[in-house]
Amino acid sequence: MHTFTGNHILSVDQFDRAAIEQVFAVADSMQPYALRQKRTTVLNGAILGNLFFEASTRTRVSFGTAFNLLGGEVRETTGMSMSALAKGESLYDTARVLSGYSDIIAMRHPQAGSVAEFAEGSRVPVINGGDGANEHPTQALLDLYTIDKEQRAMGGSIDGLHIAMIGDLKHGRTVHSLSKLLALFNNLHFTLISPIELGMPDSIVSVLEDHGHKVTITDQLSGSVDADICYQTRIQEERFTSQEEANRYRGRFRLNQDIYTKHFKSNTVIMHPLPRDSRAEANELDNDLNLNPNLAIFRQTDNGVLVRMALFALTLGVENLVSQYDQTVVWHSNKSN
Amino acid sequence: MHTFTGNHILSVDQFDRAAIEQVFAVADSMQPYALRQKRTTVLNGAILGNLFFEASTRTRVSFGTAFNLLGGEVRETTGMSMSALAKGESLYDTARVLSGYSDIIAMRHPQAGSVAEFAEGSRVPVINGGDGANEHPTQALLDLYTIDKEQRAMGGSIDGLHIAMIGDLKHGRTVHSLSKLLALFNNLHFTLISPIELGMPDSIVSVLEDHGHKVTITDQLSGSVDADICYQTRIQEERFTSQEEANRYRGRFRLNQDIYTKHFKSNTVIMHPLPRDSRAEANELDNDLNLNPNLAIFRQTDNGVLVRMALFALTLGVENLVSQYDQTVVWHSNKSN
Amino acid sequence: MHTFTGNHILSVDQFDRAAIEQVFAVADSMQPYALRQKRTTVLNGAILGNLFFEASTRTRVSFGTAFNLLGGEVRETTGMSMSALAKGESLYDTARVLSGYSDIIAMRHPQAGSVAEFAEGSRVPVINGGDGANEHPTQALLDLYTIDKEQRAMGGSIDGLHIAMIGDLKHGRTVHSLSKLLALFNNLHFTLISPIELGMPDSIVSVLEDHGHKVTITDQLSGSVDADICYQTRIQEERFTSQEEANRYRGRFRLNQDIYTKHFKSNTVIMHPLPRDSRAEANELDNDLNLNPNLAIFRQTDNGVLVRMALFALTLGVENLVSQYDQTVVWHSNKSN
Structure with missing residues (x-):
């Protein structure tokens, strides 16, 4: 041990x-x-x-x-x-x-x-x-702990979960580290949703696949995602060569209550590494989600x-x-x- | 309650x-x-x-x-x-x-x-x-508490006091809030001394008058003021359009031991929200007042x-x-x- | 007392x-x-x-x-x-x-x-x-305490010590204050090694001599110094009129294990006010001294x-x-x- x-x-x-x-x-x-x-x-x-x-x-x-x-x-x-x-x-x-x-x-x-x-x-x-x-290991641990705790509250556990990660998966230190920890659990399904250019690095995808997890990669949030966890991230505008280029992605993966209802289950847990961009043009997680009991972003920081x-x-x-x-x-x- | x-x-x-x-x-x-x-x-x-x-x-x-x-x-x-x-x-x-x-x-x-x-x-x-x-409610409360405590030490109380406020009464957040709290007490007399252009806002004067207090407004520190409290403030130079304009007011309401003796009672309490400008050209409260036992400015911060x-x-x-x-x-x- | x-x-x-x-x-x-x-x-x-x-x-x-x-x-x-x-x-x-x-x-x-x-x-x-x-009296006291403690560990004391001070002795507040405290002890020998232009101020040398201590002044680290303490300082480049001028002194009084072995005793204590410049071109105290048990620089900060x-x-x-x-x-x- x-x-x-x-x-x-x-x-x-x-x-x-x-x-x-x-x-x-x-x-x-x-x-x-x-x-x-x-x-x-x-x-x-x-x-x-x-x-x-x-x-x-x-x-x-x-x-x-x-x-x-x-x-x-x-x-x-x-x-x-x-x-x-x-x-x-x-x-x-x-x-x-x-x-x-x-x-x-x-x-x-x-x-x-x-x-x-x-x-x-x-x-x-x-x-x-x-x-x-x-x-940033303590961030990855608190994210994982939140996933575990939210599932335990519903009688579940991490093993077997379906986890959607959305947004800029290329630059996000958070989703990389979290993925490495999740890989240690059993029988997970990852749905990685991002613009093709901002996809999860191959090295991380390999870690997930090598541990026997199912990985679905897409650039569209479409249909029923059926995920237990929706881990939303920020489009990191500062990484783009021009504002014009960044604007192509802005708001593309925004989430609000309507979009949530359309694509996710009624008990899908919503997470985000924070801070979330609450300005209208970004709006990764709309304020109307503040009333959604599955919004776990402040439970994350408490955890x-x-x-x-x-x-x-x-x-x-x-x-x-x-x-x-x-x-x-x-x-x-x-x-x- | x-x-x-x-x-x-x-x-x-x-x-x-x-x-x-x-x-x-x-x-x-x-x-x-x-x-x-x-x-x-x-x-x-x-x-x-x-x-x-x-x-x-x-x-x-x-x-x-x-x-x-x-x-x-x-x-x-x-x-x-x-x-x-x-x-x-x-x-x-x-x-x-x-x-x-x-x-x-x-x-x-x-x-x-x-x-x-x-x-x-x-x-x-x-x-x-x-x-x-x-x-800045805690500043207003500590000012009011100081007035009360200084008067109690002399066997008095806030009710019935004569309070002079001097300087830039237009821009000072401090004197506005303090006035609102003082208005809750009984039978006060306010003497508001400032350049006409820097007078106490009408909204505050109305609050005082509506509560039945006497308000005297003047742009001269002259004669015997007969106040129990002399609340001095800073001329806020940065609010003027030019240094030349500000200079018209500089030093106009400075206070030192001679001026104090000439216009105030021997037990008039001297207050200031601090920091005081101790440079010779401003000199709102001259250092020779440091020996005056009625200078309450450091008791204010202790309070x-x-x-x-x-x-x-x-x-x-x-x-x-x-x-x-x-x-x-x-x-x-x-x-x- | x-x-x-x-x-x-x-x-x-x-x-x-x-x-x-x-x-x-x-x-x-x-x-x-x-x-x-x-x-x-x-x-x-x-x-x-x-x-x-x-x-x-x-x-x-x-x-x-x-x-x-x-x-x-x-x-x-x-x-x-x-x-x-x-x-x-x-x-x-x-x-x-x-x-x-x-x-x-x-x-x-x-x-x-x-x-x-x-x-x-x-x-x-x-x-x-x-x-x-x-x-900076607490720095001088911790330096003096380190000298005392290091000597006590070897069965000695401050009285009678031979102390070498090396580097920019003109601008160093540290060596000036330490010298004043050391002057209070008995029968010391100071060897002051610096470029002539960066020598210890006369006022400090006088204090040492007036207290009966022996003072040797040199601009060369040569031969056997025979000191109990080697107090190394930084060449303070920012005090020079040009980088070119400063470069004349850079590395001149660097100390590493070879130089230490050549000029000092096997139990000479090495001190420095920190931070030390670990860049190759300065290298006041080479990292190879980190293995030398007489390097007291981190014991200084603990003290x-x-x-x-x-x-x-x-x-x-x-x-x-x-x-x-x-x-x-x-x-x-x-x-x-």
């Missing part, structure tokens, strides 16, 4: 199915704390180094909140430390120094491979919070806190101690209602 | 006199914690989302300190989250996501109405820390912490629990001397 | 030998907390105002971590508060306001003398975290946390209370292995 205690979390490639299930079981146990039914002091006195060398408000705050919910403190940095870099400091040196200031580090950096390079110099465990176009709590607890070896340090929540909370 | 528990605080219009008096009573009870005579752990484990989408060091730190003094943790963001906005995320979505990361939110944003819009999407109470030219503690305690429903969680302060404090 | 409790720490000039030894004794006692063998709650509820008006990631996080390790909370600001400054606020006013928000302040500011000016307005103790070209913990404890008067508030560390730590 995978040992989390004291180790880095850098890539989805580190996870096998047993490790995933372990994370999910611990994430489930974190729910009462996130809902403010109780709180824990298990990490009182521990320090997270929340090092965001690239800005990402929601991911940064999610990591910090997860650590606070376990009772720990957070020291933080946002944006590149230009002075040290300009003076030619290596990532190894930065890691040696900053790892002296905390018990565990969550790190985001714009450069692919940078977090793994940093981890080599670090004297404490490092969790990758996104390294450029490369990896992100649970998954990050689980990863912190496992990495610091306290996953079985948390409830021994339970305390009562004495303030009013809208969440525990 | 107003119910604070679980509700947003967005505007001074939410407050009636009973609600104000409730806030002030709780603020009074916070004094021993701010003076470090004791500390409390009532909010241990609670998380404030301190979301400053517009920079404001003192307001941001004041909110954060107030929450720490109650025992809570603070997760923070400063400046616009450009990436999510550039990708077209709505304030509703931002609120749904970020409200999953904390128990209560204090928010500042440059756009009028933004905080109320955010609050509609939030699943936890939101306190408005300033939304552009619109509202800001008490008022924000009170609002947090009331909104989270712990106002009667705070002292049950008292602890001894074991470190040396210059404040408790 | 020096009294720390309730007082500012602004300059190395405040320290005599007894005060230094007091700081070092307290710093030693902080080691078990930094190594996570235990934790303390002595400053639970205390608030540090970590005011970095100039960015410096490692110094800022080091101060914050030191305060967290003692159990306290941290409120922070990074970068100039442009709005208040643009509105002409004085440092005195800023200090009066912000000192109402914390129990103690650590402050960095780009302008020489600014921290002392701020301290005059502050109602709580202020620790100088660097004020431009002027002072920085201990020294800052000591200064916080002494200034808040809890240096003898810390261990009364000991708690068990329940999470796994690579540091306590």
Whole structure:
């Protein structure tokens, strides 16, 4: 079995199915704390180094909140430390120094491979919070956890699911990593819907097929898709050579309640990595879906806190101690209602 | 009676006199914690989302300190989250996501109405820390609390006071909101001193007159003003079309010890929303007033912490629990001397 | 004896030998907390105002971590508060306001003398975290503490040491302050190695000689230096009028394992204020030294946390209370292995 205690979390490639299930079981146990039914002091006195060398408000705050919910403190940095870099400091040196200031580090950096390079110099465990176009494992885990949890609520599980992925599947780090994790489960059907030019990379499709999953590729959202999950993504306009070219795709895969009703089942779960573009000309997920109980996009971000709590607890070896340090929540909370 | 528990605080219009008096009573009870005579752990484990989408060091730190003094943790963001906005995320979505990361939110944003819009999407109470030219209710409450406290120290109260407001009364969000709150009290006399072009808006003057208060409007600081409170403001140069035009007003309403002695009573309380412009050419409040015991400007900012503690305690429903969680302060404090 | 409790720490000039030894004794006692063998709650509820008006990631996080390790909370600001400054606020006013928000302040500011000016307005103790070209006393203290600790590990002490300082000794705030502190000890030998144009200022050399220390000045690293400490610094290229001029010095005092073996003893301790320039053309300390057990540069930054913990404890008067508030560390730590 995978040992989390004291180790880095850098890539989805580190996870096998047993490790995933372990994370999910611990994430489930974190729910009462996130809902403010109780709180824990298990990490009182521990320090997270929340090092965001690239800005990402929601991911940064999610990591910090997860650590606070376990009772720990957070020291933080946002944006590149230009002075040290300009003076030619290596990532190894930065890691040696900053790892002296905390018990565990969550790190985001714009450069692919940078977090793994940093981890080599670090004297404490490092969790990758996104390294450029490369990896963002906690996002993939929270997406997978959401799929699992939504299906469990309906008496199901991940095995056997039909998952539709829609939009720009070529550039989306999110759908690549999620696909790699899903590949570890059994008997899935993937329907990949995108403009031909923005299709899922062959390397990812191969991973899915090599694991025996069924893969359907199309450039049209047509007929009944019959999917259990509809994972919608953003058309990444900045990747196109001209606005004119990008405009060819804009709104092509928009989803609203009418389109949902036409193509999907009444219980198809709608997901999106967020932020969604709510402007009329993009409108990947129309606001009229906010009333649809299957819209899981805000449950995804809530689950992100649970998954990050689980990863912190496992990495610091306290996953079985948390409830021994339970305390009562004495303030009013809208969440525990 | 107003119910604070679980509700947003967005505007001074939410407050009636009973609600104000409730806030002030709780603020009074916070004094021993701010003076470090004791500390409390009532909010241990609670998380404030301190979301400053517009920079404001003192307001941001004041909110954060107030929450720490109650025992809570603070997760923070400063400046616009450009990436999510550039990708077209709505304030509703931002609120749904970020409200999953904390128990209560204090928010500042440059756009009028933004905080109320955010609050509609939030699943936890939101306190408005300033939304552009619109509202800054905690500033108005701390100003009012200061007036009340200064008068109580002299055996008086707000009812019956004579309040002079001086400077740019047209553009100052502060004096508008404060006037609305003061209007709820009885038998006040307002002397509004400003260049004619920078006078208090008619809508505010009407509120004061409709509540039966006496309003004197003048463009000269002359003779004996006989006011109990002198609320000085900054000439907001950036609102003028030219520096030449602005220079016509510069230094016109400066206050120093000589001018104070000439026009005011020996116990007239001097207030200012801060920061004051201490440069010689502006000099709204000369440094020679620092020795004047009636200069209340730093007591105002200290009172800001008490008022924000009170609002947090009331909104989270712990106002009667705070002292049950008292602890001894074991470190040396210059404040408790 | 020096009294720390309730007082500012602004300059190395405040320290005599007894005060230094007091700081070092307290710093030693902080080691078990930094190594996570235990934790303390002595400053639970205390608030540090970590005011970095100039960015410096490692110094800022080091101060914050030191305060967290003692159990306290941290409120922070990074970068100039442009709005208040643009509105002409004085440092005195800023200090009066912000000192109402914390129990103690650590402050960095780009302008020489600014921290002392701020301290005059502050109602709580202020620790100088660097004020431009002027002072950075906690860096000097951690350097001195490292020298002491490295020698103690070999059965020695500071008195009688031979210390080589290499590189740009003219512009380095670090070597100036460290020299002033070292001057308080007995019978030292300083070998100052730099290009003639970048030599140690006469004022510092005079301090060393006036205290009876031996000073050797040279522009060559040649022969056997026989030093106990090799304090390497960065050639500060930005101080030169042209890149061409700077290039005359680049690489001239680089140090790698071969050069170390040729000129130094087998137990000469290697120090550097960090960050080191690891680019090939500068290479002040080659990465091949990372395997050399005498490379103390990362022990320096670790020691920085201990020294800052000591200064916080002494200034808040809890240096003898810390261990009364000991708690068990329940999470796994690579540091306590």
